[in-house]
Amino acid sequence: MNMEIRNLDGRPVIVGGGIAGLMTALHLAPEPAVLLSRMPLGADASSTWAQGGLAASLGLDDEPLLHLADTLAAGDGLCDADVARRVVQAAPAAIEELARLGVRFDRTPAGALLLGLEAAHGRRRIVHAGGDGSGREIMRALVAAVRSTPSITVIEGVEARRLAVDDNTVVGVLARCSVGPVFFVTGRVVLATGGIGGLFLDTTNPLGNCGLGLAARAGAVLADLEFIQFHPTALDGADRPMPLISEAVRGEGATIVDETGQRFLQGVQGAELAPRDVVARAIWKHLSNGHRVFLDTREKPGPTFARQFPTIASACRGAGIDPGHDLIPIRPAQHYHMGGVAVDGAGRTSVSGLWACGEVASTGLHGANRLASNSLTEAIVCALWVAESAAGSPGGRQKPAIASDQDSPDDPMPVRALLSGALGLARDGEGLKAAIRALLPLAATSDPAAVGLMIAIAAFLRQESRGAHYRTDFPHRAAVARRFEFTLKAALARLAST
Incomplete structure (x- = not known):
């Protein structure tokens, strides 16, 4: 009761x-x-x-x-x-x-x-x-x-x-x-x-974050679900969530290099200060090609690093890294929805x-x-x-209504690997379809799976690359910009029709 x-x-x-x-x-x-x-x-x-x-x-x-x-x-x-x-x-x-x-x-x-x-x-x-x-x-x-x-x-x-x-x-x-x-x-x-950081293996967010399911189950319209920002510079180590290395560090002159010392972003407009999706995908691609990627803060900010960025300096020290003398290993991580x-x-x-x-x-x-x-x-x-x-709104109806205490489990662990694989920095239709098939039977009883399913459907429907959403099978931007808005019920109906 x-x-x-x-x-x-x-x-x-x-x-x-x-x-x-x-x-x-x-x-x-x-x-x-x-x-x-x-x-x-x-x-x-x-x-x-x-x-x-x-x-x-x-x-x-x-x-x-x-x-x-x-x-x-x-x-x-x-x-x-x-x-x-x-x-x-x-x-x-x-x-x-x-x-x-x-x-x-x-x-x-x-x-x-x-x-x-x-x-x-x-x-x-x-x-x-x-x-x-x-x-x-x-x-x-x-x-x-x-x-x-x-x-x-x-x-x-x-x-x-x-x-x-x-x-x-x-x-x-x-x-x-x-x-x-x-x-x-x-x-x-x-x-x-x-x-939605709780839905991903590599994230800078608290692992319990996934409150979007409350709105989805209530029948609210959700929008732009496919656009997930991956921060380019999370500290590459064993800790989860991953410690973030703020973009402000690059704003103060830090550079991104690989294990050979090459600044492989120099050919990109804006280089280290290009938009986050551009920098994150460039790092992801370089990592995928077998390289390691680092943030070089030895000269800029250099000796003032710990004073300017005490939180990051503390995280680095915990990993045995001195930003004034050592390269900081980095990789992209889910950061913002x-x-x-x-x-x-x-x-x-x-x-x-x-x-x-x-x-x-x-x-x-x-x-x-x-x-x-x-x-x-x-x-x-x-x-x-x-x-x-x-x-300025009335308090609404005070209707006596007790919701069932048989609420859905909210453990996101079962869906993290699915979403991290299919909804990362680069996506493709086959991977998204596989994720949808796997999430569908879980969505009835799991809020994280229901939210993940809606994100996967939105990403599958967006057959273009725009902003933080990149499809390897649709690498170009569409001529007309469209927003996708739907409820969980509508998303399931859309899935059934396709």
Whole structure:
């Protein structure tokens, strides 16, 4: 029997304790809200691990239109230009809001924000906090702000397992905690559950990340699922998740070489600072040809490496590497999902009473390929829009409805090898069909398999190469850019018809 919590008085329930969830709760204040977190706040969240900062046009030589142009170029024809424009215009104010909340951004001796450069940005516009510990510092400030806000009820150690939906309207959240199932009766839910790193063997994300299944089972429309970004420079070792080596290191002059010392990216436009998908595929191809690949930081940043990038330096030391004297072995790893729950400009999904924010959402900002450091900016900016929309919506029907406590297993281990093989940096039709056949019988009872199946179907349908999606059997970009949006039910119907 489930324990039912009905005395929420119409409060929205936010699922996820990363930057998107925390900011949504803070923007809702003083309206009461409930925030559910699988782990203690700040622990095991992608936000905490984020090394890159936030992109915003703050330099004297920069402006939102330049930031917009870089964002649209990286998105390879699939960005929603209106959404992108709104985000980049709101980005500077979002930085100011974080500073007001206590985030200690890196600054020059004169007190100005220190701006960094990352791949595919035409200007220095990346704001960091604590060098390569931006996510940790932002989370520190936001967790403190949330804990000191009386209107926010934080419930930790609770994992959302299913959204209860009646007539395409949210009526509650089924969760599990140490004492068993618990059902939160609510007509407003905000998903802020992160990405899909738990579905891949090589990933820089927490291995428990796969909250997209909640939306899929609820019947929400999902979009752009095939676009998965692989970071070019993860520390090549035994640790999983893999320690990330931020793009900011290359922004400070580090180069990519093989075991012979050759800079094999020199012939690529942009070289080490080319778009992430270009750099990642070049490294993957070089590795596939039997080479080893390294990041050379011995001259740049050189002796200042540990001071500029303390988190990365610590990870390297743990692997017996001194970045000031040694080459750092690297390989690509799954890093970010451009796809997710399709939302409108206010973060509303196709299910009434359900919003999505952060990496779990597909806003249209990133298109086919995320521009570096736009993701934290998106989470901060969109959290305000989501909060304003949720605050202005009625609490929904308080229909007494207890979801079944027979929720689906969420262990992604059985599907990791399948997805890593078929949905990596290079894909082909036969591999995708094989993955679909293998995932189909698992999808009925496994959320990770259901999400993986939808991603595989989207990748199979996209018979072109665009952004982060590369098909060896369709290596060219199609003349017309199309977005694929569908529900889990529609994806299965599409599969049956083909």
